[in-house]
Amino acid sequence: MNNQPSKPLADGQIVLSWSDSIATITFNRPDKKNAITHQMWREIVHAFELIDQADDIRCVLMMGGGESDFSAGADIGEFDSARRDPHTAERYEQSNSDAFRAVRECPLPVLAVIRGICFGGAFGLAAAADLRIASHTASFSVPAGKLGLSYPADAMVDIVEAAGPQFARYMLYSARRIDAATALDAGIILSLHDDRDLEESALQLASEICANAPLSNRASKAAIRAALSHSADDFQKASVLGALTFSSRDYEEGRLAFRERRKPVFRGS
Incomplete structure (x- = not known):
């Protein structure tokens, strides 16, 4: 994979790129706060399959495109069609679970690099990662209660592991928006950085991981x-x-x- 052009997936809404031994998965819909479409959920799995096939990758970064947000989570604009009834909701939820599993079961260390909003299913993806670092602009929410839906049980395992049982309950039951400092205190994120330094800090950490x-x-x-x-x-x-x-x-x-x-x-x- 080294020194090859980046690979667009989901019609360019996800970009898989790599430099040296570090692969980067970017959610690339900045005009929609990088909200994740049904097609993107499936292509997240494909991205990790491609990474697994590459012998020279040692660490994976996940981040949002643009300069503002990690991701608003699932694209609610699709719900009237892609999640309109129990049958379609079950298929949609399976695509969610498959994406969470791809992150969780990637044999390489996965680092979520978070600025701006990280909500709903995007928080599930970040929770499935091994490590999470964020900028001071980051905020987190799991708004299932405000949408009248639930998250897959396997995703909930990731959230409980990332936040701890009590704080996971707090986030789910209240659906409140959590700022970066609160997330750091709760142990959801490893470290906080100035927005301009976030990607450099992520690359430095990833390089240290790759050196081992x-x-x-x-x-x-x-x-x-x-x-x-x-x-x-x-x-x-x-x-x-x-x-x-x-x-x-x-x-x-x-x-x-x-x-x-x-x-x-x-x-x-």
């Missing part, structure tokens, strides 16, 4: 997922990935670099 051994990061992500899910299958997967690190060339390189007092150069093998 890819197999170690994959094993760590799987182990954290197992610790949260308590799933026997997840523990088995984490165990296999952990064992692979000890037979890797990167493990040899890490030990050698330590002895030679230099920075290791990891190859992901």
Whole structure:
């Protein structure tokens, strides 16, 4: 993927780009506050499939296009057609769940880079990411109660893990808009930045992640997922990935670099 042109998806409403070992997924409807259409939900899954097929990607960023917002969440303007009755709502919700799962189960670290509004389904996507950083302009809301609908249960797991049970209840029951400082205090976001510094800070963090051994990061992500899910299958997967690190060339390189007092150069093998 390195040094290739960016790839537009969903008629350009999502852009997948990459630089060195960092892939970026951009929600590209700034005139609509980057609201996510039904087609975009499906193409989020496709974007992560393309990333998974690339051997040289080590970290993924998600962000909103333009200079104002991460995303307003699902495009409510489509609801009269795409979510008009129980049958269409079920299909729409499945596309939501598939997108959340693609973020959650990406084997690489995923970082959500948030400025402006991050509402509804977009908050679900951010919650499914491993890490979230934001600018002081960021605000968050889960307005299901104001729309008379519910979110998929798997998305709710992500929100509870991101915000904690009590604060997740507060956000869902009240549907209030939460500012960036409150989100930081609640642990929803990792750090706050000036708007002009946000992307640079994201790239710096992503570069630090990419400099570490890819197999170690994959094993760590799987182990954290197992610790949260308590799933026997997840523990088995984490165990296999952990064992692979000890037979890797990167493990040899890490030990050698330590002895030679230099920075290791990891190859992901």
